[in-house]
Every structure is written in structure tokens, then in C-alpha cells.
Amino acid sequence: MKENIYQSIFNTYAKRIQSGKIPPGTKLPSENELMSSYSTSRETVRKALNLLVQHGFIQKIRGKGSYVLDIGRMNFPVTGLTSFKEMSGKIGRSTRTLVQRTVCTGASPSIADCLQIEPGEPVWEVIRVREIEGERIILDKDYFRPDKVVLLTEELAAGSIYEYLEQTLNLVISYAKKEISVEEATDEDRALLDLNGLTHVVLVRNFVFLEDTTLFQYTESRHRLDKFQFVDFARRIP
Amino acid sequence: MKENIYQSIFNTYAKRIQSGKIPPGTKLPSENELMSSYSTSRETVRKALNLLVQHGFIQKIRGKGSYVLDIGRMNFPVTGLTSFKEMSGKIGRSTRTLVQRTVCTGASPSIADCLQIEPGEPVWEVIRVREIEGERIILDKDYFRPDKVVLLTEELAAGSIYEYLEQTLNLVISYAKKEISVEEATDEDRALLDLNGLTHVVLVRNFVFLEDTTLFQYTESRHRLDKFQFVDFARRIP
DNA sequence: CAGTGGTCTAGACCACTCC
DNA sequence: GAGTGGTCTAGACCACTGA
Numbered sequence: 376m377k378e379n380i381y382q383s384i385f386n387t388y389a390k391r392i393q394s395g396k397i398p399p400g401t402k403l404p405s406e407n408e409l410m411s412s413y414s415t416s417r418e419t420v421r422k423a424l425n426l427l428v429q430h431g432f433i434q435k436i437r438g439k440g441s442y443v444l445d446i447g448r449m450n451f452p453v454t455g456l457t458s459f460k461e462m463s464g465k466i467g468r469s470t471r472t473l474v475q476r477t478v479c480t481g482a483s484p485s486i487a488d489c490l491q492i493e494p495g496e497p498v499w500e501v502i503r504v505r506e507i508e509g510e511r512i513i514l515d516k517d518y519f520r521p522d523k524v525v526l527l528t529e530e531l532a533a534g535s536i537y538e539y540l541e542q543t544l545n546l547v548i549s550y551a552k553k554e555i556s557v558e559e560a561t562d563e564d565r566a567l568l569d570l571n572g573l574t575h576v577v578l579v580r581n582f583v584f585l586e587d588t589t590l591f592q593y594t595e596s597r598h599r600l601d602k603f604q605f606v607d608f609a610r611r612i613p
Numbered sequence: 614m615k616e617n618i619y620q621s622i623f624n625t626y627a628k629r630i631q632s633g634k635i636p637p638g639t640k641l642p643s644e645n646e647l648m649s650s651y652s653t654s655r656e657t658v659r660k661a662l663n664l665l666v667q668h669g670f671i672q673k674i675r676g677k678g679s680y681v682l683d684i685g686r687m688n689f690p691v692t693g694l695t696s697f698k699e700m701s702g703k704i705g706r707s708t709r710t711l712v713q714r715t716v717c718t719g720a721s722p723s724i725a726d727c728l729q730i731e732p733g734e735p736v737w738e739v740i741r742v743r744e745i746e747g748e749r750i751i752l753d754k755d756y757f758r759p760d761k762v763v764l765l766t767e768e769l770a771a772g773s774i775y776e777y778l779e780q781t782l783n784l785v786i787s788y789a790k791k792e793i794s795v796e797e798a799t800d801e802d803r804a805l806l807d808l809n810g811l812t813h814v815v816l817v818r819n820f821v822f823l824e825d826t827t828l829f830q831y832t833e834s835r836h837r838l839d840k841f842q843f844v845d846f847a848r849r850i851p
Numbered sequence: 852c853a854g855t856g857g858t859c860t861a862g863a864c865c866a867c868t869c870c
Numbered sequence: 871g872a873g874t875g876g877t878c879t880a881g882a883c884c885a886c887t888g889a
Contacts, residue, residue: 399852416861419858422858428765434788437870439867440873445826484615505676554844555793556841557838557841603795607792618878619877654881657878660878674887675887676855790873858884859882861879861880862880865877869874
């Protein structure tokens, strides 16, 4: 029993809603009912319900109750950090990762600027191509500060680097900033991706921070235009 | 005094951090200190701090304290519903809105599908071009269900439709789903925008829902590739 | 060890919706 | 009026950090 009460309530309902066991439009038990059925306090129940609201599962209306939303169309919420491996599992297509390079090298001026270090300082560079159903769709270029990540190998790069960082190195990833824009394709893009003559790529820049607020990774994800999609769930800030 | 205590604490610190009055890296007063200095309870203080966390202003570390993050590079968070008018204010460039059409018409099959109604049912259609520094960059196509929005005029379309909906019609906008993808430019795009020969546009589909969970608006925002940017702040979900 | 944030409790009053 | 969610209180115990 290491799970919190409110986490457990949240997980229970999140599962039921995601699996469709509780259909959209259903009214959830009131906070008072949940309070007694879980024999806990109301603030704890409210914490669980607010989590459900934030994740887009339910909608609360004052004086009426909590209602399950229709998340059927929410294909995959990329909001929240999502790595390629998690994503490909959700999409359920045949995918493959081709590691192009895993080296520790001197930072170019533009990379140094992104990582907030000096040009020429050493950085780990990992370049990977993501193949989806036989087509090379995504080019991932990752850069890590070597004071945080000492060693990287091709084997690690082929799997999930995040798993390695979190479970082996015990780095706690805290938050990230994403920027999405469209740029002209580079020679590298044309060489490594199946662009089919497309002149631009979607560029997702990702700045990843640790718990101590230090930036330690910068990633450029270069997507083929026609295969890119980003879904966001937004709540009106009152 | 209609403002909540926790809202007021949040606003105070959000302003100070955004204005730079509290620089990044600063340690905020502890929850106990805030508790007594605002003469309120700790849970209330925590509500305010959690809001600051969710908005990316601060970072809490157990056993240490709350620290101000470096949001200097967070240009404008488009996460959270942001209308064009809000956005243009933040960018601070000269912008103009050109209303192309404001009519009540029969829904085409694709629009009907998006709005979850039958083809041919009446919908309000508003088509606007956004001009930034003399160039026509964005094409906004809005569709409203007429059972919610009875009347729209060109004057309203030229201003902020959201203001009208919320303040005059008292519609409560609750949440929205955004999809970002890239599509081939249509003849309409080429006619209404200054595409400079670009063959594709960034398409932002926006589904807006009311408090009673009914979908009432669908918007297509078609952006010129080279002027599009989207910034997202994401927290690792534990 | 003292200080920090994370969780939880058992109450309270309010604003709102629906009948 | 009864029932709902929104806010708030004054405590409590825990896990973690740092000196």
C-alpha cells in the first residue's frame, strides 16, 4: 500500500472511463457519496476529482455534479512529455528505430546556446531515425550535458533513453518546454528521411529540465510534414 | 473583495515573477511563512502554490522549498485557449483582421461531422483573414451551432467573438481540443493568404465545448508555414 | 535535529441548481 | 428546501532535506 488515497481513486476512475466501463455523459457519485464509500475526507475526494478534470476525463458543474466527458476522439495527448516509444505503442503501428550516431563531441554554437553551455564543451549527441511502416518519418537529434549523463551506448539509444536515465541514473525529469514550428528541410533531412520531395519539415524543439531546474537535454524532432500530428487538451483559465 | 484568497496569492506572485521583480532561482517564502503572512490556512497557501506550479512559474522540491523558474524564454504559452486578439496583444506587432464572410448557411458534410450535426443543418460561418505587418498570414474559419449563437454580425466578427459570447450571450466556455497538422494549401488559401509559393499550410483544428459538455464551435486556423509557432509547457506526469 | 513540502481529517460556510 | 460543488480552517502525521 504505497499509493495515496487520492491517487488510488483517480486511477480507479481513470481506468473505468478510459476502458469505456463508465460511458460519456454518466454522472459520477457526488463528493459526499465518494467520501463515505472510500471512507475518507472530502478534500481528498476533491483532489482525486480535480486530477480527473485536469486530465480531461470529467467535467464538474457546480450544483449539479461531475460528468464523464467523451474522450473517444482524443487520439493521443502529446501534452505531457511523451517519448517516441510510448507514442508508438499507442499508435499501434510497426515501428523501428535506426541509430545513426552515438558520440560525445564538442558543442556547435547553436547547440551550446540551446543547452546553456559554451561552444566546444563536450556534449553527447544521439541521432536516430524513426521508421514507421517502412518509411523513415522522424529524425531525432538528442543532446545531453555530459556532467549529468556520463555514458551512452548504441544499445541504450536503440531502446528508451528515458527509462535508462530515470531508472539507472536516477535522474528525475521534472518538466519540459516544447516549441513547434516548420522549417526548410536540410541536406541531412533529405539524406536520412523519405521526404518524397517535400521541402519543409515540422520541427519540435524540446528542452528538458531536471528537478533542480537545470536544463540537461535538448532534442530536435524533425517530422515529415504529412505524418505530423499534435493533439492538445486545453481548459479555459478562469 | 470578490477574489478568493488563493487566487489573490497566485496573482500576486504570478505578476511579480512575470515582471521579473522576483528573479529566477529565488526561493519563495515557505508555506508556513506564507500562511502567517497572509493569515490563512496552509491548504489555501498550497492551492496558490500549486497553481503557480501548474502555470510553470515555480518548482517545488520536498524538504527544500519553492523556487522561481526561468520563464524568460517562454514566449507565449498557447496552451490554454488563446484567441487571436489575446495573442496579437502579446506579440506586440501591428495586426489587422479582415472579415471575409459572416453568414448563416447549410453545413457541408465535413463541417457537420466536426460539429456533430446533420449535413444541411444551419450553421454560422465566419471567415477572417489575419494580417500581420502587412502580410496576410492566417485564415480563420469559424463555425458555430445556431442553437447556441443566434446572431452574428460583421462588427462582432471584427472584434473578439469570444468576448461577445462570454459577456453578452453568457456562454461559459469550458474546454477545447486542439489538433495541429500540416495540409496541402487549397485554392482558397492561395486566394486569401500571401503564401509566396508555399505549397502547404499549418492547420490548427479547434473544438470548443461549453460547460454542459456540448460542442458548439469548430474552428480551422490555417497558418502560413513560416510564421507558425506553438509553445507548450509540459510537466512529467508521475 | 529543525525546517520543508505531501497527505489527510472533520468540520464549516457559501453559491449554485433543481424541484 | 435538499443536494451539489467551491472555498476555507486548524489541526495532524509523514518523508525528505540540510546542517
